[in-house]
Amino acid sequence: MAEPHSPTARTRVVREPERGVYDRAAAYQILDEGFICHVGFVMDNQPFVIPTGYGRSGDNLYIHGSAASRMLRNLDQGIAACVTVTLLDGLVLARSIFNHSMNYRSVVVLGTAVAVEDSAEKLQALRALSEHIVPGRWDQARQPNERELRATLVMRLPITEFSAKVRLGPPIDSEEDYSFPIWAGVVPLQMVTGLPINDPKLDPKTPVPSYVRDYSRTAAR
């Protein structure tokens, strides 16, 4: 996972090149922390950007959906796709409006997504999707049956052509602005979980499992 990775002309970070990250382990850490991705694809010359869940297994990204979904039916035709995952870490308040920014970590993966036909890989991909969001859930829940597997389209996008971009730290103002009499700094942002809400149809005696009670997305960071 730590081999060097060369950006292509399409994935090289052009603006603020110091923010470009091309190392696979760093990109995977971002991918593994995100909840959703934004999938880009083209239909009739119109780009579409759709949010959806995803999972990573080795060097592949998996997305899934109904076999009837417009997005996935379209990807099934083998057209080019772009999958972007963005984590927002903070608002960066500079002295000048011009130098305001955000702290973030993002990964862009370009490629062609193909439908997974092999049923073993399909099941493994759905497990990766599930464990990506709630580790521990797959083994406890009622797993997909044959009918559900047929109704689910799973697409594989190899993580081959990708780049990551990271901005962190305090604002960077122009030298002449540091004397401007205003507070400057960072307002950290974090996605946090609230207390689990029982399904109203749940027997209230059912215990909340530890992987839900102690759920913490960022504990591993």
Add this chain to the structure above:
Amino acid sequence: MAEPHSPTARTRVVREPERGVYDRAAAYQILDEGFICHVGFVMDNQPFVIPTGYGRSGDNLYIHGSAASRMLRNLDQGIAACVTVTLLDGLVLARSIFNHSMNYRSVVVLGTAVAVEDSAEKLQALRALSEHIVPGRWDQARQPNERELRATLVMRLPITEFSAKVRLGPPIDSEEDYSFPIWAGVVPLQMVTGLPINDPKLDPKTPVPSYVRDYSRTAAR
């Protein structure tokens, strides 16, 4: 802002049509709560999806960036774009893996973004972008000078062709799964701010302004 809005064939929600929201006020509430959007555009038949800040002023979305940025130079040519804003509200744990889901609110805007040439509109758009992220900051910070305005490209995307999609509430399981002996419900997710971090170059006697100290994105909900 509350006029009826008819989806086009491109923005009508096909999957889970009950989640489709076409009312402008509801879409604007989602747009106003998000921090970043994901912009989709096409270069050489390859879709790209790039995260960036945005602002809304009336029925227009504005994004901005360096006049040299690859994304914005490309949009400047007048090609089709898609801007998507997604708010993630919770993880939905059903009895079956198949019925797991997420609670979210998202808006997709399709159209052609054009560069803002008029300097008054440009300044107003930058103000909208700034106030969108940190209300109150624009009037306090050092505002853009002529050189910075020239170095900034602002693009306008009219909010004409759009749709929103909302999923909320508990999991929906198949009838036969409700007896499956497992906890089911929702793990709420929320983006929260941490304590402001002073720029190390800041005079530590500088007070934290109230719009930072009391910053709350979701207080208005």
